[in-house]
Amino acid sequence: MRLLFAIIIVVCPVLAAACAMPAQQTSTPAPKKIRLAVATFSHETCTFCPEPTGIAEWEFYGPPVRGDQVLKQNGYIRGFVDAAREYDNVELVGLLSPRDAKGGSSGSWVTEEAFDKYSNGIASDLKQAGPVDGIYLALHGAMAVTGVPKPEAELVRRVRKVAGKTPIFVTLDLHANEDRELSDVADAVFIIKRYPHYDAALQGERAARIMLRTIKGTYTPTMATRKPGVLTPSVFQGTGTSPSMEIMERARIWEERTKDAYVSVAYGFAYADVPDVGATVMVVTNKDPKLAERIADDMSGFIWKKREAFAGTTLPKTKEGVTKAIAEARAGHTPVVVADQSDRTGNSTWILAELVRQGAKNFCVTTISDEKAIAEIAAKAKVGDRIVVDVGGWAEELAGKPVKIDGTVEFLGPYQQFKTVAVLLFGDNNRVILTPDLDQVTDPGIFSALHIDLAKLDIIMLKSRVHFWRGFVEDGLAKAVVVIDAPGLGPADVTTIPYKNVPRDIYPLKR
Numbered sequence: 001m002r003l004l005f006a007i008i009i010v011v012c013p014v015l016a017a018a019c020a021m022p023a024q025q026t027s028t029p030a031p032k033k034i035r036l037a038v039a040t041f042s043h044e045t046c047t048f049c050p051e052p053t054g055i056a057e058w059e060f061y062g063p064p065v066r067g068d069q070v071l072k073q074n075g076y077i078r079g080f081v082d083a084a085r086e087y088d089n090v091e092l093v094g095l096l097s098p099r100d101a102k103g104g105s106s107g108s109w110v111t112e113e114a115f116d117k118y119s120n121g122i123a124s125d126l127k128q129a130g131p132v133d134g135i136y137l138a139l140h141g142a143m144a145v146t147g148v149p150k151p152e153a154e155l156v157r158r159v160r161k162v163a164g165k166t167p168i169f170v171t172l173d174l175h176a177n178e179d180r181e182l183s184d185v186a187d188a189v190f191i192i193k194r195y196p197h198y199d200a201a202l203q204g205e206r207a208a209r210i211m212l213r214t215i216k217g218t219y220t221p222t223m224a225t226r227k228p229g230v231l232t233p234s235v236f237q238g239t240g241t242s243p244s245m246e247i248m249e250r251a252r253i254w255e256e257r258t259k260d261a262y263v264s265v266a267y268g269f270a271y272a273d274v275p276d277v278g279a280t281v282m283v284v285t286n287k288d289p290k291l292a293e294r295i296a297d298d299m300s301g302f303i304w305k306k307r308e309a310f311a312g313t314t315l316p317k318t319k320e321g322v323t324k325a326i327a328e329a330r331a332g333h334t335p336v337v338v339a340d341q342s343d344r345t346g347n348s349t350w351i352l353a354e355l356v357r358q359g360a361k362n363f364c365v366t367t368i369s370d371e372k373a374i375a376e377i378a379a380k381a382k383v384g385d386r387i388v389v390d391v392g393g394w395a396e397e398l399a400g401k402p403v404k405i406d407g408t409v410e411f412l413g414p415y416q417q418f419k420t421v422a423v424l425l426f427g428d429n430n431r432v433i434l435t436p437d438l439d440q441v442t443d444p445g446i447f448s449a450l451h452i453d454l455a456k457l458d459i460i461m462l463k464s465r466v467h468f469w470r471g472f473v474e475d476g477l478a479k480a481v482v483v484i485d486a487p488g489l490g491p492a493d494v495t496t497i498p499y500k501n502v503p504r505d506i507y508p509l510k511r
């Protein structure tokens with residue numbers, strides 16, 4: 001007791017001296033740096049397509065990227081990075097992120113080997129990065145992996161093992177197939193609301209802002225997830241038309257009238273044979289699980305109520321659709337944009353063959369994927385030469401037969417990620433553009449790059465379901481649009497799809 005008394009006497013003068021020190025002599029500690037880790041691993045898998053997506057496909061355009069190369073990516077990550085950099089003392093760490101896989105969404109099942117390599121790679125990069133305050137994963141949600149029923153949830157579980165309680169935020173594409181396995185392991189999930197997907201950066205930005213609030217303690221994410229039990233084909237999911245537009249509008253109304261609520265709906269990707277296929281509602285609230293449940297119930301009920309309209313109407317088949325397109329062109333409504341909504345590998349020839357059969361003129365088929373035909377053209381001819389070559393119809397039975405083109409090589413060279421693409425001019429000023437893989441053309445940039453005068457075309461045929469609206473319709477270019485349901489691996493009627501892993505109690509498989 002006496003000793004303690006003595007210590008107090010000794011310490012007190014020191015404290016008193018410190019308190020009396022002028023302010024300019026105290027050094028305020030630098031604010032703690034906030035470290036955020038960022039990775040992407042994204043695939044929309046068409047499990048009915050023929051070619052699996054293994055390591056060779058994932059690394060066709062180069063090995064996975066890290067560091068700044070991750071942080072420079074467009075879309076979700078650009079939104080996240082731009083928003084995070086508005087705050088002081090935020091340091092961003094790019095973790096291993098595979099590039100786009102060869103063939104994109106024409107690729108079939110991702111191999112377990114590839115999934116293990118990249119998901120474990122992200123987790124081990126995180127470990128090596130040292131302590132972080134938050135982890136952002138820009139995923140798609142429709143990846144299908146052989147032997148891994150719910151890959152995005154499994155990826156987050158692997159990251160969680162390293163992350164402990166550190167917040168993990170996920171953004172997803174509108175075509176995500178998910179369920180509560182993902183929301184059970186991630187802290188917050190935000191999903192794109194527009195199709196065409198205009199708002200990827202916006203969702204990334206949202207993830208950054210809520211993550212920083214979570215780290216600073218002003219937001220505690222609580223989530224509710226629902227599966228309304230509705231399966232729809234991509235072609236009827238465009239958010240420019242109802243009921244898709246009404247569903248997303250309802251989500252936005254909830255967000256705007258309810259503080260701190262984030263209401264997401266993924267419509268799902270019908271061409272993946274996975275157990276969590278179909279629509280998903282995911283709601284994030286600030287420490288209010290009951291509110292999250294209430295909003296999720298409302299949204300789920302609304303989607304269920306709209307199910308019949310959402311399953312779509314009948315689209316014209318090949319012959320009828322081509323007749324309609326030619327009639328629109330003759331009526332002067334040019335350019336007519338024709339969308340082949342069912343081709344998922346890009347090599348289908350049904351519409352090309354029918355355009356030729358019905359004597360259409362001044363059209364451009366954009367594009368047919370055919371690596372072999374390109375190699376044959378490159379081996380036998382140069383620009384300006386005549387060539388006779390079979391194009392398309394090689395990948396699957398539903399793609400139709402190869403079409404013999406007797407024409408002139410108009411272009412042969414690189415374009416974007418492709419080493420060689422070819423343009424053949426044939427018949428009455430008709431063209432076919434050949435790319436090595438599926439190229440879903442969503443804006444007119446390809447035409448000027450390949451020296452094709454878009455303004456002079458009567459009919460532009462695209463391999464796209466809804467994304468083409470972005471660059472061809474919503475910009476006022478197309479004077480008429482004909483969406484054709486040709487035979488293919490992406491039929492508009494999902495009841496014709498030979499699913500093995502999908503629950504049968506989902507509408508419209510069970511009516």
Ligand SMILES: [Zn+2]
Nearest residue numbers: 173174175197
């Ligand atoms: Zn999508």
